Amino acid sequence: MIDPITLEVVTEGLISVVREMRATVFRTARSVAIYEARDFSCGLFDASGQVVAQSEDIGSHVVPLPWSVEAALADMGGDLKPGDVILMNDPYRGGTHLNDVTIIYPVFVGDELVFFPAVREHWADVGGAVPGSMSGTATEIYQEGMRIPPVKIVEEGRINTPLMEVLLSNMRVREERWGDFNSGLTACRTAERRLGELIDRYGVELMLDCVRLNLDRSEARMRENIKALPDGEYYYEDYLETFGPNGFEPLLLPLSLTIKGDSLTADFTGVSPQVPVPVNSTLAVTAASVFIALKSTLDPQHALNHGSFRPVDVIAPEGTIVNVSHPAPAGSHGEIRKRVIATMLGALARACPELVSGDIHRTSFHNLIGGIDPDNGGEYVHYEWASGGNGGFLEADGPSAMAAIDWGDLTTVQSTEVLENKFPLQVDFSRLGTDSGGPGQHRGGLGMRRALRLTRGSAKYSLLSDGAMMPPFGILGGESGAPVDSYVVKADGTEHRFDSPGKVGGHPLEAGDTVILQSAGGGGYGAPWERDREALARDVADGVVSEDAARTMYVAEETAPRSLTVTDSDADAYVASGPSQKRVIRLNPADAIALGLTADNRIELVGKDGAPLRGWLICDETVATGTVPLDAKGRLCVGANAGNAVTPRRLTVPT
Numbered sequence: 001m002i003d004p005i006t007l008e009v010v011t012e013g014l015i016s017v018v019r020e021m022r023a024t025v026f027r028t029a030r031s032v033a034i035y036e037a038r039d040f041s042c043g044l045f046d047a048s049g050q051v052v053a054q055s056e057d058i059g060s061h062v063v064p065l066p067w068s069v070e071a072a073l074a075d076m077g078g079d080l081k082p083g084d085v086i087l088m089n090d091p092y093r094g095g096t097h098l099n100d101v102t103i104i105y106p107v108f109v110g111d112e113l114v115f116f117p118a119v120r121e122h123w124a125d126v127g128g129a130v131p132g133s134m135s136g137t138a139t140e141i142y143q144e145g146m147r148i149p150p151v152k153i154v155e156e157g158r159i160n161t162p163l164m165e166v167l168l169s170n171m172r173v174r175e176e177r178w179g180d181f182n183s184g185l186t187a188c189r190t191a192e193r194r195l196g197e198l199i200d201r202y203g204v205e206l207m208l209d210c211v212r213l214n215l216d217r218s219e220a221r222m223r224e225n226i227k228a229l230p231d232g233e234y235y236y237e238d239y240l241e242t243f244g245p246n247g248f249e250p251l252l253l254p255l256s257l258t259i260k261g262d263s264l265t266a267d268f269t270g271v272s273p274q275v276p277v278p279v280n281s282t283l284a285v286t287a288a289s290v291f292i293a294l295k296s297t298l299d300p301q302h303a304l305n306h307g308s309f310r311p312v313d314v315i316a317p318e319g320t321i322v323n324v325s326h327p328a329p330a331g332s333h334g335e336i337r338k339r340v341i342a343t344m345l346g347a348l349a350r351a352c353p354e355l356v357s358g359d360i361h362r363t364s365f366h367n368l369i370g371g372i373d374p375d376n377g378g379e380y381v382h383y384e385w386a387s388g389g390n391g392g393f394l395e396a397d398g399p400s401a402m403a404a405i406d407w408g409d410l411t412t413v414q415s416t417e418v419l420e421n422k423f424p425l426q427v428d429f430s431r432l433g434t435d436s437g438g439p440g441q442h443r444g445g446l447g448m449r450r451a452l453r454l455t456r457g458s459a460k461y462s463l464l465s466d467g468a469m470m471p472p473f474g475i476l477g478g479e480s481g482a483p484v485d486s487y488v489v490k491a492d493g494t495e496h497r498f499d500s501p502g503k504v505g506g507h508p509l510e511a512g513d514t515v516i517l518q519s520a521g522g523g524g525y526g527a528p529w530e531r532d533r534e535a536l537a538r539d540v541a542d543g544v545v546s547e548d549a550a551r552t553m554y555v556a557e558e559t560a561p562r563s564l565t566v567t568d569s570d571a572d573a574y575v576a577s578g579p580s581q582k583r584v585i586r587l588n589p590a591d592a593i594a595l596g597l598t599a600d601n602r603i604e605l606v607g608k609d610g611a612p613l614r615g616w617l618i619c620d621e622t623v624a625t626g627t628v629p630l631d632a633k634g635r636l637c638v639g640a641n642a643g644n645a646v647t648p649r650r651l652t653v654p655t
Helices: 004-028 065-079 161-168 174-202 204-227 283-298 333-351 416-422 533-542 547-553 589-594 632-638
Strands: 040-046 051-053 085-088 100-104 107-109 112-122 151-155 232-244 247-260 263-267 312-315 366-373 378-384 425-432 448-454 458-464 485-489 503-510 514-518 564-568 574-577 580-587 602-606 613-619 627-630 645-650
Touching (some): 004 040, 004 051, 004 112, 004 174, 004 204, 051 204, 065 085, 065 112, 065 283, 085 174, 107 174, 112 174, 112 204, 151 161, 161 174, 204 263, 204 283, 232 333, 232 613, 232 632, 247 333, 283 312, 283 333, 366 448, 366 514, 378 416, 416 425, 485 503, 533 547, 564 632, 580 589, 580 627, 589 613, 602 632, 613 632, 627 632
Parallel strands (some): 247 580, 263 312, 564 627, 580 613
Antiparallel strands (some): 040 112, 085 100, 085 151, 100 112, 366 458, 425 448, 448 514, 458 503, 564 645, 602 645
């Protein structure tokens, strides 16, 4: 029997190991994305790959790591020796995207493998078609950089120099890559020393017993939290954005969430198949996104370990955008991650609306500018993300220009001074976007507007994002936040807009050109006209909400919003075009006119609670006036049975 004091001392000791790993990386890494923006994570795992400890790390890094450790063990688990170090980034083998390079470091006590410290760093470039490797126009993974399966980069203490040379020779700014690798390796060696000290003090058996007990109590706590939710099936659907010959081609992302007793199943059956476009993600990232949303909602105050995952099953069909297979690109894991989290919020908004928020800022918004600096002849890659608004929630407005729940302590606004010192770029302005937060009783947080001007030479600009066409949704009657936006103002003052908003690959820039970045705002929570008048007045005075928006978006209509009665429908709820699937919402033309809607408008159906059902309007004279026919999933999404009322509205997009 382990006494509680010893258990907590050992637990905090393991967490402190991870914190020292983070400090080591932070102080020794070479690239700005790591030592300034903190785009890296550290974790400690047991011999089977279970998460044992983490600290202020990025959830989207740490939570998928067990799949990476599992893949490494499958390849070489029987051939690991003290002094071996594994390097990998393969998305198909438990990785995230190619830029997230992982070092896995086996720690032995005698001949027994007991722990794996691991570091996952975002390397600013890993080769591929464009500087920064993340191209919005990639059609296969080979265009996204070097794919590294689990390999021994260090064997019994000796680095595999030829292999490292092959890798670095195919990556831009090789001296940074070499420095980043050494920072991760040093962090793992630091962890090995500190673990040795803990083992010397407490013994390996007591340490492992404490680990097992921690996993068990985390599992028990998560099961109790799930058990407190009402049993049932909850459904939400969202879209990933692609563009084809016919313009916007959304890909369907449906989630059926089943709560039964103390367990939960997230089922993505019916999701769009994978496509030769960077909107696909790995099983590890999809499952991790489910866990992140659930942990943040139900158990935010306790440390994360593998026990929290045990009550949750994830069904993600292979060869789809949520479980990608070779050779489809996988660079946009940050986009599908945000969409999976959004579908979880949408489903949970009906099960426990008091615990969730409006949609977060829709995308990781990867912006990359790279080239040769004419002042020194050196390569550079700048990786920028303009942090967006988070959703409003029961107690307060959503935070503005903040990291989302999957980002840990990632820096939200990158240092202007460091950026301008390191790269041929100038920040002309960086400010919050007025009216970008979704209107609501509790307003969504604001997105950020930022201008990056190329001061010398030429460069290439790439963008990998989502949410330019489908903005973050509100819940409980809250309105949408602003979508992302990105464009170039050329040196002569003319604007260049992209045919595929949010998806750019290697667009040429010349000195004097300026990239304008607008991140998304968060969705609102509750009806806007229920917002406190004093709070609204402060918003206007502070420039958060414009006077025009205050007059038009935050006032109750003179008459009650026009509602329609739900009817059952067996008709196909979707219109397909290639891989694209759009939900269609059929209304009688007279109802559409009365609502001020026209055919092919993007509209929302708002029920008495939860998140809205989104779709594209079709005017259909066969539909009875005053009704809206919905299939079973549509009714489940909006939380309405036949005979219940829902309120249609145009999908409002703040600017």
